[in-house]
Amino acid sequence: MQKARSTVGRALHVFDHSSKLRNVAKEIESIKVKVKEIYDKKMFGIQSLHGGESSRRSPPQKRVPMVEEENVVGFDDEARKISSRLTNGSEELEIISIVGMGGLGKTTLAKKVYTDPSVEFHFYNRAWIYVSQLYSRKEVFLGILDSLGLITDEMYKMNDEKLAGELFSHLRSKRYLVVIDDVWTMEAWDDLQMAFPKTASGSRILLTTRNTEVALHANPEGLPHHLGFLTHEESWELLSKKVFRKGSCPLELEDIGLQIAKKCYGLPLAIVVVSGLLLKKEKTRDWWKKVANDVSSYVARDPKQCMDVLALSYKHLPDHLKVCFIYFGVFPEDFEIPVWKLLRLWTSEGFIQQMGQECLEDTAEEYLEDLVDRNVVLVAKKRANGRIKSCRIHDMLRDLSVKMGSEEKFLEVFKESAQNHSLSSISKYHRRLCVHSHCLDFITSRPFGPNVRSFLCFASEEMELLREHTSFLHEAFRLVRVLDLKYINFPRFPNEIVQLVHLRYIALSGNFRVLPASISKLWNLETLIVRTKSRELDIQVDIWKMSQFKHLYTSGLSCLRGPPAKTRKDNEDPFVRRNIQTISTVLPDCCKENILARTPGLRKLGIRGKLSTLVAANGDSSLFDNLAKLDNLETLKLLNDTFPLPPSQCQIPGLPQSYKFPPNLKKLTLSDTFLDWSHISTLGMLPNLEVLKLKDYAFKGTQREPLDGGFRLLRVLHIGRTNLEHWNASGHHFPRLQQVFLKHCSSLNEIPFGLVEVPSLQNMELFWPTPAAAASARIIQQEKQEGDIKDNVFKLVIYPPDI
Secondary structure, eight states: OHHHHHHHHHHHHHHHTHHHHGGGHHHHHHHHHHHHHHHHHHHTTOSSSOOSOOSOOOOOOOOOOOOOOOOOOSOHHHHHHHHHHHHSSOSSOEEEEEEOOTTSOHHHHHHHHHTOHHHHHHOSEEEEEEOOSSOOHHHHHHHHHHHTTOOOGGGGGSOHHHHHHHHHHHHTTSOEEEEEEOOOOHHHHHHHGGGSOOOSSOOEEEEEESOHHHHHHHOTTSOOEEOOOOOHHHHHHHHHHHHHTTSOOOHHHHHHHHHHHHHTTTOHHHHHHHHHHHHTSOOOHHHHHHHHHHHHHHHTTOGGGHHHHHHHHHHTSOHHHHHHHHHGGGSOTTOOEEHHHHHHHHHHHTOOOOOTTOOHHHHHHHHHHHHHHTTSSEEEEEOTTSSEEEEEOOHHHHHHHHHHHHHTTSOEEEOSOGGGSOHHHHGGGOSEEEEOSOHHHHHHTOOOOTTOOEEEEOOSSOEEOOGGGTTTHHHHOTTOOEEEEEEEEESSOOGGGGGOTTOOEEEEEESOSEEOGGGGGOTTOOEEEEEESSSEEEEOOOGGGOTTOOEEEESSEEEOOOOOOOOOSSSOOTTOOTTOOEEEEEOGGGGOHHHHTTOTTOOEEEEEEOTHHHHSOBTTBOGGGGGGGOTTOOEEEEEEOOTTSOGGGSOOSOOOOGGGSOTTOOEEEEESOOEEGGGHHHHHTOTTOOEEEEESSSEEOSEEOOOTTOOSSOOEEEEESOOOOEEOOOGGGSTTOOEEEEESOTTOOOOOGGGGGOTTOOEEEEESOOHHHHHHHHHHHHHHHHHSOTTSOOEEEEESTTO
16 A cells, blocks of 8 residues: 555656656656556555556547536435425424435435425525535625625625624514535534524524534434435435436346445445446446445445545546546635636646647646546536536545545645644645645744645635735745635735746735736746735736736736837747736726737636727727737626716717627626617627626616527527516527526516527526516426426526515
């Protein structure tokens, strides 16, 4: 086993030196594969089962991942019992707990109940919040208020007691259901219960916890709902659904499949992970026998040995996915991980192998899809186009990633006060330091990490770091490549970091108004994320000197410096930066030709400011005309911000003609533009548009007429906050439409019945619609469900459900 760990350690270590080894990688690849074939069995201590797949791989076919809904097995009776306890019984507030070990499906069962139509109808006010081991009362209360649709900007400035009062006041006269997921201690419940009024309105709180004592403490008189293991039959049903989807198991595999399911001893998580193992190989008796034998040797007769089953799944990951899986250990427990952030981190760490001409970020996304397909990563949210927006990892799998990372000196997680660690003796052996609490204690203890490549801090509450505590950074972490201090507030820009010449990824928050020109010295920098409380941000950085730079994210109104004028006599422009993929958000003035012409690889662009200056003609052209030259631009956000004047007084006169838009634009967001609906025809003519989001009075007017021949590829339509009253549409207006989201369309009288004729329409969500619009949507639902084939059932969500 020690030999196995050392071998895996070398595999992980190679990613930290990828830049040095890249030139010889091809030469050693063939040797590596041959050696791997010999040592696979020995390195994992498995006699009859091969180890990981070859680290070589051909580029997988580009696809949108098919993220299926959780296959819930064995929970029907459990769900009925809990639903009954929620909707019946005493009018007094009751706390109901679901108790069971990790991996049994407590959260899955709670979600099944929470989304049950009868429960949705019974409870007008519903909220869901994760608590986990480390939590902030303020963040929990903010999360509940947000889930109830009550959040305001002022609330972020309140302390936790004030927030508890706001929540208490709102719920006092209401019947509510609040799910508090993953409560670890009695103290956690004591911290939170003050916000929930004990009125006689039939309200309920549903807890999930691993600890029976927590459940009894929350409700000494109530019986916790203990979640048991699946039966052998239920285990096989779950395994079959995961492996064969809607198909059936071949007869020659059924007996072995039953053995595999039985040897998982009823733990759903083990079954799901093993099914991912089976999915990635040919479905043959020999392969299934090897899995069955190996699962048996690890699990034996103790379900608590599930960690070894999960480790088995890890061992069978290809080398390039192992390091990506272990990296999930840097994130706190129950942390919902934005995919864009994860992909940027992976690429900055050097984990992603170049596949021909494919963009590294695209390859990284394929890695993530592969991990999802193998059931080791969970999808938290999907984007409107079906791609993964955020992801999570189960607690037990995260524990495994932390364990493996620590053993291999790949990462070290600090969750306790710095005084409990000998920082000088620990950090120097590890490549990545991840601080999940007591961030200030950790930093002020002046840790020293001569070999640290990544330093990431996560905090439940924002904290401010004084200048004297940042001066050590460049001395302590000279080799650092990733610096993520987003949860720490800097009163000024920490100039010390510009001495960290290896930096590839920076995420900072603060009150600063300027990004100094000295950042331009960081020639290896790829990603710069800056969240500032200042409305405006002066970017003095000369990105034209930074040949590796790819992504810029800022929260303030900002403008890029233009490149120097071209002086060479030949046709080559030395300031073209094809690597730059993301610029968001910048002022309209940044859309000058001398800037956009030098970023031909731009894929995402966010523009915020007075948009009339963007579309206003200056002679025969406008700034907007320069966008047409961005052949690779797929995502464009146009946010009309005219502070201090309201956007309604600074509406833009119209849209440029469709041919002036980027030719390959797939996703467009407009906000506060106050355009007349007659201009919608321009957007309908965009040839590749798939997602259209019209937010906060992007369009105004009471009547919208249909557009014939437009929106040929549109799949997602989002309309939010408009005074639209009448909307006419039919099937041939949106031939490929799949999803419709209508939010706060408080004047809309009816959803167009013609949408019934759209064969591809699968989902419609209405938030705070008029009763008439809700009624018409239900008629559409009835017509769609009666006409749809079984595999394409139309789904309707209306919130609140009793409208």
